[in-house]
Amino acid sequence: MKILVCISHVPDTTSKINFTDGDSKFDTNGVQFVINPNDEFGLTRAMWFKEKQGATVDVINVGGPETEPTLRKALAIGADAAIRVNTAPTDGFQVAKELANVAKDGGYDLVIAGRESIDYNGGMVPGMLATLLKANFVNNCIGLEIENEKAKAIREIEGGKETLTASLPLVVGGQKGLVEESDLKIPNMRGIMQARKKPLNIVEPTQPESRTETAKFEKPAPKGDVKLIDPENLDELIDLLHNEAKVI
């Protein structure tokens, strides 16, 4: 089985979010970048397939040279080879199109991408990629098994889950649940050493046109101070929730 895992290079979840250039660009100053958490669950699931069922795992990212440490980390976790499409990501469609251009000739049986990146939260790359590849697609995937070219996938829905079956090739939008948090693979020293020698291929972009663009960013207005309520006077809290906030 050939697996491709799409890796988004995103600011760490604890990052302070600021903007520069007249609020038109994300300020990367002092920001630590990581593998997008939703992608990390998919990568670990791919490693499981590799170990248990035999698979080769490629990882891919659309981004400039600054994203290579993130790809090297994915290699250290156990991916066999990395591909970097050498262009800055501009919108979900452009990224999906660049990914599809590489994936269509790669003969992949399974493509895993996070359900959304934690920076732009577009939530559209996996579905667009699947549609461009004319492959089956399962979003919000929290469980995946593959046997005899058939996939059984669990999709999280409001208040429960759904079991789906589909033949390969398949694209999934992954998230926590594909593997448990405690099973996430952390690179060890041997993995890090090996990753240095693994191939990281650079592919030139096809430059598809973006369909959307970010004109500017804005930070939420600062919040007013919290109203503290005396624990001996909880009636006041109920009164505020009822009469001021009007939520109960």
Add this chain to the structure above:
Amino acid sequence: MSVLVYIESEEGKFKKASFEVASYAKEIANTSGTTVTAVTFNAQDTSELGKYGVDKVLAISNNKLSKFNAEAYADALKQAAEKEGSKVIVLSQSSNSKYLAPILSVQMEAGYASNVVALPESTEPFTVKRTAFTNKAFSFTKINTDTKIIGVSKNAFGVKEKQADAQEEEFTPTLSDEDFTVKVESVDKATDKVTIADAEIVVSGGRGLKGPENWGMIEEMAEILGAATACSKPVSDMGWRPHGEHVGQTGKPVASNLYIAVGVSGAIQHLAGINAAKTKVVINNDPEAPFFKAADYGVVGDAFEIVPKLNEKLKEFKAKNA
């Protein structure tokens, strides 16, 4: 040229989010001097949509569509949009809508903006305000394509009543076998519990509760308020509560009217995920807990004393205001 809106239903009944997206579509239609056409799938009675400004309903009834199928629903919506000549398609941000929107977007060569929180800033160029960085910021996104798909975040716009005709017309899209290559084998859903996505109120517990055996009072509060229960990431990581209850940046987002956090310190990832909740209450014994900076109302003290007392008072309140 009408604005097309995807109306979700369950067991034939419309979801509240559908009335919100219909209201949103109506506002856009009014600004551009056009009408709203809703697409429904196996809905029993579509006349109710008229209350929220729907002028026309394309009603699909097809047994093959009794369970949601992203590919097939997207195909049906595409055919509806083509029939109506719609250039703007509005949908919610439920898991089903988020599943089909990217498919529809590629098939219609339409730009798609997700997590939209307000009416378009302008229509020339077409710019919408959406959340980014998991609610830590907003982005103003220009959609450059002729056809546009807008995913409206829950509770961001609200349900607005505006009477219209909701004239129903039967609609039979042409579906192919290729629309059904992903098969739904089974659906496993707790029907007696309020979900985090649908809840008006969410009650959440954190590590401060010390152990899973102490969740009784959280569940009690949720029951009194008709709320969903949720938890912080460490709580689900330790297995105290199921993963489905984890809210925050890597868990579920919360956009309820009221969010009550008990013993949750308020890590930046947690706050990002619940930021869209309208009113936030924190109960914590540590006055330095970061959550107090993000909350509207706070009680500093021991949750094990406060929550049972608060539950009693809420019961009294509910009895009086029933």
